[in-house]
Amino acid sequence: MSNSVRAIYRASLIFGLLFLLAVSSSAQDWIRTGTGLGVERVRLAAADFKGSNSDAKNPELLKTFNDVLWNDLDNAGIFDLVSKSFYPLQEPGQPSEVNFSVWSTPPPNTSMLAFGNLGVASGKVTVQGWLYDVKNTASPQVLGKQYADNATSEAVRVIAHRFADEIIFRLGGGIAGIAETKIYFVSERTGHKEIWVMDYDGANQQPLTKLGGISLSPRISPDGSRLAFSSVTKNGWEIMMYSFDLNRVVSFPRFGGMNLSPSWSPDGKLAISSSRNGYPNIFVMDGSGGNSHRLTNDQGPDVSPTWNRKTGSQIAFVSGRTGLPQIYTMESDGTNVQRMTDQGYAVSPNWAPNGQFLTFSWMRKYGPGEPGSNDLYLMDIASKQWVQLTHDSGRNDFPCWSPDGRHIVFQSHRSGGDQIWSMLADGSNVKQLTFKGSNTQPNWSWK
Amino acid sequence: MRIKKLSLQRSGLAISLGALMLLGACGKKVAPPPPPAPPPEAPAPTASLSATPNAVDPGQPVILAWQTTGATDVSIDSIGPVDPSGQKQVTPTDSTTYHLIAKGAGGSQEATARVTVNSNQGMQSTSNATEEQLFAQNVKDVYFDYDKYDIRASDQGSLQADAQFLQQHSNIRITIEGHSDERGSTEYNLALGTNRADAVKNALVQAGISGSRIKTISYGKEKPFCSVSNETCWQQNRRGHFVYEK
Numbered sequence: 001m002s003n004s005v006r007a008i009y010r011a012s013l014i015f016g017l018l019f020l021l022a023v024s025s026s027a028q029d030w031i032r033t034g035t036g037l038g039v040e041r042v043r044l045a046a047a048d049f050k051g052s053n054s055d056a057k058n059p060e061l062l063k064t065f066n067d068v069l070w071n072d073l074d075n076a077g078i079f080d081l082v083s084k085s086f087y088p089l090q091e092p093g094q095p096s097e098v099n100f101s102v103w104s105t106p107p108p109n110t111s112m113l114a115f116g117n118l119g120v121a122s123g124k125v126t127v128q129g130w131l132y133d134v135k136n137t138a139s140p141q142v143l144g145k146q147y148a149d150n151a152t153s154e155a156v157r158v159i160a161h162r163f164a165d166e167i168i169f170r171l172g173g174g175i176a177g178i179a180e181t182k183i184y185f186v187s188e189r190t191g192h193k194e195i196w197v198m199d200y201d202g203a204n205q206q207p208l209t210k211l212g213g214i215s216l217s218p219r220i221s222p223d224g225s226r227l228a229f230s231s232v233t234k235n236g237w238e239i240m241m242y243s244f245d246l247n248r249v250v251s252f253p254r255f256g257g258m259n260l261s262p263s264w265s266p267d268g269k270l271a272i273s274s275s276r277n278g279y280p281n282i283f284v285m286d287g288s289g290g291n292s293h294r295l296t297n298d299q300g301p302d303v304s305p306t307w308n309r310k311t312g313s314q315i316a317f318v319s320g321r322t323g324l325p326q327i328y329t330m331e332s333d334g335t336n337v338q339r340m341t342d343q344g345y346a347v348s349p350n351w352a353p354n355g356q357f358l359t360f361s362w363m364r365k366y367g368p369g370e371p372g373s374n375d376l377y378l379m380d381i382a383s384k385q386w387v388q389l390t391h392d393s394g395r396n397d398f399p400c401w402s403p404d405g406r407h408i409v410f411q412s413h414r415s416g417g418d419q420i421w422s423m424l425a426d427g428s429n430v431k432q433l434t435f436k437g438s439n440t441q442p443n444w445s446w447k
Numbered sequence: 448m449r450i451k452k453l454s455l456q457r458s459g460l461a462i463s464l465g466a467l468m469l470l471g472a473c474g475k476k477v478a479p480p481p482p483p484a485p486p487p488e489a490p491a492p493t494a495s496l497s498a499t500p501n502a503v504d505p506g507q508p509v510i511l512a513w514q515t516t517g518a519t520d521v522s523i524d525s526i527g528p529v530d531p532s533g534q535k536q537v538t539p540t541d542s543t544t545y546h547l548i549a550k551g552a553g554g555s556q557e558a559t560a561r562v563t564v565n566s567n568q569g570m571q572s573t574s575n576a577t578e579e580q581l582f583a584q585n586v587k588d589v590y591f592d593y594d595k596y597d598i599r600a601s602d603q604g605s606l607q608a609d610a611q612f613l614q615q616h617s618n619i620r621i622t623i624e625g626h627s628d629e630r631g632s633t634e635y636n637l638a639l640g641t642n643r644a645d646a647v648k649n650a651l652v653q654a655g656i657s658g659s660r661i662k663t664i665s666y667g668k669e670k671p672f673c674s675v676s677n678e679t680c681w682q683q684n685r686r687g688h689f690v691y692e693k
Binding site: 147214 | 489526631632633634635637638641642645661663664665669
């Protein structure tokens with residue numbers, strides 16, 4: 001009995017190992033390093049930074065810095081963060097204060113230690129931060145950084161994001177962290193649907209547009225210099241363009257009919273849904289609206305295009321050509337249309353940065369008499385195999401990948417109204433980012 | 448031994464969990480879920496609606512009476528949800544077409560009853576009424592089935608009446624707004640609303656109205672007429688809405 005049980009366990013272990021090998025040989029970066037279950041995470045301790053002098057402003061800025069740094073490292077999804085309750089009473093503020101054996105053995109038992117100090121002097125803040133491999137006593141320093149800026153909580157927040165991203169880059173397989181990225185979204189908190197922006201963690205929520213009408217579907221350009229969205233004008237829905245160089249809406253061609261749901265290719269072209277010729281179809285054009293031409297030609301409606309963010313050679317979109325909306329892919333010249341979903345109500349596709357996955361919103365069973373749970377899914381494009389990311393949590397829509405491919409931001413009705421949430425790309429570590437008013441259609445910056 | 452077994456079991460479990468989560472990546476085949484079983488055959492609902500009398504003076508009562516079978520969700524436009532069978536007294540001030548929808552597991556059925564309100568006062572107010580008021584009284588919105596943008600056979604009559612009114616008032620310009628119910632994606636519903644508005648426009652053009660008098664716009668689910676989450680309300684929101692343009 002015992003032997004047969006052991007044999008089964010051994011077989012399952014071997015299968016698991018073979019499986020992990022298969023995964024790592026196909027080298028999906030977010031799987032290998034990030035959300036990959038069964039992959040050992042780096043054990044990291046992040047000691048609270050200490051004051052380097054006795055300025056009265058230090059405690060407030062230290063609290064901001066330590067909270068933001070901890071939150072960034074926790075959000076990264078690649079660390080086994082050692083709980084602060086395991087830390088020794090004497091936490092280091094600089095290299096000479098590190099007691100290697102205390103950190104590298106239980107209770108902290110950590111591999112890596114982040115520590116440092118912060119001090120304010122004549123309105124300026126200086127932050128020194130280190131990352132140590134505490135099990136390598138001969139040559140422990142992985143990272144040493146110094147930052148200086150105005151002594152404000154906004155500046156300290158940015159410094160903490162930068163230091164977190166340095167650590168994540170070093171320990172996360174060379175993939176840039178996302179702590180300095182932005183999320184664009186639609187908020188109705190002023191009474192109108194306007195385009196807003198916030199930090200990736202929900203901090204610093206600010207309006208970009210004050211058009212007073214209905215603005216939807218914000219999409220930031222790959223270089224971060226422009227934001228395309230759609231808005232109701234006197235003559236219907238048109239694509240609008242916001243310039244971050246000029247900090248205002250700039251002119252963009254008006255096409256007539258309904259123009260909706262812009263999407264940027266990695267080299268700066270746009271795909272939109274336009275009904276200028278009758279039914280809503282997918283059009284592509286250059287980033288200034290020139291050289292526009294139609295890719296699909298059916299009663300559709302065709303809407304919500306998303307480019308393959310890695311290659312720019314394919315576009316996924318939603319079409320109601322057979323009835324309920326389904327997800328399709330095609331080459332960026334409109335050929336080789338492939339239906340990806342086989343049933344239900346599938347909308348809002350977003351292409352992963354690695355080019356291999358789509359995430360989208362799907363009511364797999366939908367129609368009269370069906371309860372219709374509206375969940376997010378992840379699909380491997382080559383095989384059309386999918387996994388469900390959200391479960392039993394209200395209506396979820398508009399998923400969008402983070403630039404590191406480890407996170408997904410989305411809108412969810414789970415708290416009673418529509419709000420923006422983020423999660424790791426395996427569906428774990430779900431966090432609410434917005435709370436005021438109704439907030440929808442999040443779009444993550446490319447870097 | 449027991450501890451070792453347990454930890455082996457746990458790691459085996461963790462790895463298979465990992466395998467489950469990563470299925471999308473390695474292309475391991477999982478049988479697709481079976482197609483949903485066809486729902487059991489349910490009899491199609493029946494519905495009838497009558498108005499007595501069918502011609503009155505303004506302020507005179509009219510008895511609406513209706514009967515349905517096989518329906519779980521019955522509603523009458525301008526009244527709202529009603530019992531499967533029943534009657535109700537109404538006092539229309541203008542000629543009105545009462546429209547009943549009965550929905551059940553076997554589909555949906557509709558019935559209409561027309562009440563003509565005739566009076567000298569009516570004639571007078573008609574001659575004094577502005578064109579915009581006449582438009583509001585006479586031009587009826589068009590309603591759509593769920594996720595559909597074709598004009599229902601039952602709506603052809605009211606659409607022809609709309610066309611007739613527009614033919615008689617040839618200087619009126621209109622905007623047709625396409626609307627959807629609250630379910631589903633913002634973007635897809637805007638596209639669907641575009642097709643609905645276009646379907647209404649195309650029907651009017653076929654009935655002889657010049658396309659240059661008609662603008663269309665979709666509001667998708669952005670401007671609902673009714674904000675309750677039930678089929679009666681959703682039906683109210685799936686419409687082509689006529690707006691008078693000066």
